[in-house]
Amino acid sequence: MMKKKLVVGMLNTGKSGLEERLFSRVAKRKGVKLVMINLSKRFNEKEFEKEIAPCDVVYNNAGEEFVLEPLKAIEEYGKQVVDGSKLYYYTEDKWMCYVKCREHGIPTPKTTLLPSNLALAKAELREFGQWPVVLKRIYGMEGKFVEKADNLAEALAILRSIWAKDIDKLPFVAQEYIKSYAYRVTMIGGKIVQAVIKKSRHWKCTGVYSGDCEKFRVDKKLRALLGKVYRATRINICGIYLLKRGKEWLVLEVNTEPGLVFVRAEYEKLIGCIFDFILKTARKRKPKKSKKTVRIPVAQLHLRKIR
Numbered sequence: 001m002m003k004k005k006l007v008v009g010m011l012n013t014g015k016s017g018l019e020e021r022l023f024s025r026v027a028k029r030k031g032v033k034l035v036m037i038n039l040s041k042r043f044n045e046k047e048f049e050k051e052i053a054p055c056d057v058v059y060n061n062a063g064e065e066f067v068l069e070p071l072k073a074i075e076e077y078g079k080q081v082v083d084g085s086k087l088y089y090y091t092e093d094k095w096m097c098y099v100k101c102r103e104h105g106i107p108t109p110k111t112t113l114l115p116s117n118l119a120l121a122k123a124e125l126r127e128f129g130q131w132p133v134v135l136k137r138i139y140g141m142e143g144k145f146v147e148k149a150d151n152l153a154e155a156l157a158i159l160r161s162i163w164a165k166d167i168d169k170l171p172f173v174a175q176e177y178i179k180s181y182a183y184r185v186t187m188i189g190g191k192i193v194q195a196v197i198k199k200s201r202h203w204k205c206t207g208v209y210s211g212d213c214e215k216f217r218v219d220k221k222l223r224a225l226l227g228k229v230y231r232a233t234r235i236n237i238c239g240i241y242l243l244k245r246g247k248e249w250l251v252l253e254v255n256t257e258p259g260l261v262f263v264r265a266e267y268e269k270l271i272g273c274i275f276d277f278i279l280k281t282a283r284k285r286k287p288k289k290s291k292k293t294v295r296i297p298v299a300q301l302h303l304r305k306i307r
Contacts, residue, residue, distance in 0.1 A: 005033045006282055008275075009055035009079075011070065013062045014040040019260070022271050023061070030275045039070055052077055057282050059237075059274070063141050063257045082278060083236050083256050091233045094138045095173050097253050104232040106225070107250045109243065110176040116169045118160060125155050130176040135159065138171050148177060148203055178250065180243040182206045183216065186258050186270065188237050189277045190230045192218055193270060196262045206241055206252070213262040225249055236281075237274060 010023060020036065027034035037051050039062055048070065052058065058074050059082045060067055071085045090096050094111075101108040112128045114121040114135075125133065135158055137145035145162065149155035155174070163169045182198040182205035196213035198205045218226070222242075229240055229251055239258025243250045260270045 005031055006279060007033045007035060007054050007056045008278055009035045009037050009052060009058040009074075011037050011039055011058065011060045011062050011067060013064060014038040018267075019061075019271075022268050026268060026271045026275055030272070030279065032275055032279070039064075039067060043070075048073075049077065052079060055079060057082065057278055059278060061257060065139060080282065082281075083238075087233070087235055087256055091235060091254055092139065092256060094136050094140075094253060095171070096138075097233075098173065098175075100232055101229075101251055104228060106228055106232060107248060109178055109250055109252065112174050114159070114172045114174055116163070116171055118156065118163070121159055121172075122152065122156055125152055125174055128174055130174070132177040134175045134177050136173050136175060137162070138173060146204060146206070177203075178243045178245050179203075180205075180245065182252070183242040183244065183249075184213070184262065185218065185226055185240045185242065186238070186260070187226065187230055187235075187240065188270075188273045189280070190227070190236075192223065192226060193273050194263065194266060198262070212264055215263065222249055225251070229254060236277065 008027065012020065024034055024036075035051065035055055037048075037058075052074055057080045058071075060071055068085055068088055071081065071088075075081060075085060091100065095113050098108055098111040100106075110128075110130060112124060114124055131152075132148050132150045133155060135147050135149060135155060140146060147158045149158055159172060162172075181200075184194075184196050184198055184206075185192055186194040195216050195218050197216050198213050226240060230238075233254050235254060235256055237256065237258065239255045241252040241255075243252050260267055
C-alpha cells in the first residue's frame with residue numbers, strides 16, 4: 001500500500017516567480033504535494049476553506065500584514081501551521097522584539113516607543129537623547145518606514161511626513177544608531193543554515209538586496225546567542241539581523257518568512273531545509289480534529305502591506 005503524501009499548503013501573494021518554481025520542484029523531489037494558496041485574489045471564505053481542507057500543514061510564505069486574518073482562520077480550522085499568527089504580534093512587532101530581547105538578557109540597541117502624538121514624541125526623543133537616531137514603524141517590511149535622523153528637527157519632520165499619509169498613525173520606535181554592516185543569520189528549527197554579511201554604501205544595510213552576499217563564520221559565542229534568541233522567540237523558520245559594536249553582538253530584529261536569496265547558489269538548498277523541517281515536525285505532531293467553520297468578518301481583504 002502506497003504511503004500517503006504529506007500535503008503542504010503554501011500561502012503566497014499570487015506571484016509566479018523563481019521562488020514558487022523552486023518550491024514546487026523541491027516539493028516534488030521530497031515527495032510532498034504542494035498546494036499554492038493565493039491570498040491576493042478576491043477573498044471567498046468557502047473557497048478558501050475548501051483549499052485548506054486537504055492540507056496537513058500550512059506554511060506562510062507571504063510577508064504582508066493581510067496574511068494575519070487568513071492565518072488565524074487556518075489555526076481555528078484545526079490545521080497545523082509552521083509558525084503561528086501570535087508570532088506576528090509579539091515578535092514581528094519591532095517594539096515587542098526589543099522587549100523580548102531585554103526580558104531574556106539578549107543584547108540589543110537602546111530603543112524607546114514613541115507616542116503617536118507629535119508633541120509627546122518630541123518630548124520622548126529629547127529625553128531619549130540618542131543622536132543620530134533610527135526611526136522605525138513597529139511593522140514594516142523590506143526596509144520600508146525606517147529612517148535616520150541626525151537631530152530632533154529632522155526626526156520630527158520624518159514623523160510628521162509619514163503620519164500625514166498614514167490614517168492609523170501606527171507607532172514608531174526610536175533606536176540608537178550603530179554604524180555596522182548587517183549580519184543576517186537564517187535559522188530553521190533552531191539550526192543555523194546560513195550566515196551572511198549585508199554591506200552597503202548607504203547607512204542602512206537591511207531591506208531589499210540584490211546580488212550575492214558574503215558569508216561569514218558563526219563562532220561559539222555567536223552560536224550561543226542565536227540559540228538564546230531562538231528559545232526566546234520560538235520562530236521555527238526565521239531570519240535574525242545582528243549588528244556589531246566592537247566585539248559585541250547586538251540583535252536588531254527577528255523576522256518570520258525570511259528571504260532566501262542572499263546566496264543564489266544556496267537558494268534551493270534552503271528551500272529543501274524548510275521541507276525537511278516540515279516533514280520532520282508533521283510526523284511528530286498528531287493531527288488536530290477540524291473545528292467548526294469559522295466566519296472571517298471580512299468579505300474581501302484589501303489591507304495594505306505594512307509588515
